[in-house]
Amino acid sequence: MVLAALCSGGFEKILSNEIRKLKSAGADCRIIDSTFGKVRFETDIEGLYYALLSLRTADRLMIEAASFPAVDFDELFEGTRSVRWEDYIPKGMGLTVDKARSNHSQLAAETSVQAVAHKAAAERLCAHYRQTRLNEDPDKSAKLRIHIEKDNVFLMLDICGEPLYKRGYRIRGGVAPLRESAAAALLLQSLWKRKYPMYDPFCGSGTIVIEAALYAWDVAPGLGRRFAVSNLAFGDTAIENEARAVLSERIDASRPVQIYGSDGDTAVVAAANANLERAVSMAGGKRAAYPPRIWLRKMEESRSPREEGFIITNPPYGRRLLDREGAEDVYRSMAVLRANFPAWKINVLSAHEGFETFFGENAARCKKIVSGAVETYFYEFDPVPKQKPEHNRGEKNAVNRNAPTGKSKRGMTYTW
Secondary structure, eight states, rough: EEEEEEOOOOHHHHHHHHHHHGGGGOOOOEEEEEOOOOOEEOOHHHHHHHHHHHHOSSEEEEEEEEEOOOSSSSHHHHHHSSSSSTSOOTTTTTTEEEEEEEEESSSOOOOHHHHHHHHHEEEHHHHTHHHHHHSGGGGEEEEEEEEEEETTEEEEEEESSSSTTTSSOOOOOSSSSSOHHHHHHHHHHOOOOSSHHHHHHHTTTHHHHHHHHHHHTTTOTTTTEEEEEEETOOOOHHHHHHHHHHHHHHOOOOOOOEEEEEESSSHHHHHHHHHHHHGGGGTTTEEEOSOOEEEEEOOOGOOOEEEEEEEEEEEOOOSSSSHHHHHHHHHHHHHHHHHHHEEEEEEEESSTTTTTHOOOSSSSEEEEEEEEEEEEEEEEOOOOOOOOOOOSSTTTGGGOOOOOOOOOOTTBBBBO
């Protein structure tokens, strides 16, 4: 079968690497292609369940029921009607065309595409099950998405139900919570390993801290929830339970980790700790030997527990939290992180394209991330290298080759 994993634009490479690593659990997966926000791969029913349970950076997982060329509505109707929908949709279940998207194609009227495809699939199912109409209850209907790329139609059935980033541990979110899948992607993008301490000074509802703990303990993110595939005709409970058992055996909450978070809001810290407590229970009820810590603490009060480590954080953007000027004031104050954590790698997700200007340092790398209609930037600041002592007579006039040049790599002028 062919599956399509959807993610935030910019995280396709990380998601592809995750899919390849499913082989370590015994899943047979082969990448077909990767486009903006989507990775297609081939697998079998075992691989499908391992993907649902294990992928940290995917937002959704779809099964590709069919793909075919179509330049008009007649070809769309006939192509959709020829699909063996009865292999996917059991009797008594409805079908809803959830979304349609068209890029560089002659079939551009997305609402009409939805209507024609639904009529074709319903006609096939009603004929097969000898009924006059499909179940119209949205809670008892499979979700179909249609992507048309360069006159090629892809019909994809949702096998998740709730999006994959809804792990089930977040009881209370903040004002602007970060998606769990995005938090996991930031950890992988930063190249953080569990042997290093990790700190989030703007932890909010605790998402980055919790995702770091689940990753460090090898807790598959889907173990705490169920999936829509269980209601489809090809769902296999025995294979799902076997996959859950294999992944549960891999959990090791005894691993020594140093994972910390802090925030300046008492209510936010309380919510984060409630979420953390529920997430720890996903480790099979095993007591964590080194549980993560989330404190009520101002950023400038934090100090490095070890010489090397990672700061991974998502400060306010100036949209739902603070205004733009308020967010920029926060970015200026974040310069204290470099003073207090000089040998740490600092990783920041921000929607402000001029973050470097206010932080006062050029990022070693900057990656654009698109989630829905929101464009953000992931800034990676490498540790400050240790300065070698100067022994020549011109020591007082020596040039610091590691100092900022006065402009960011994105053309923003520093304000000192």
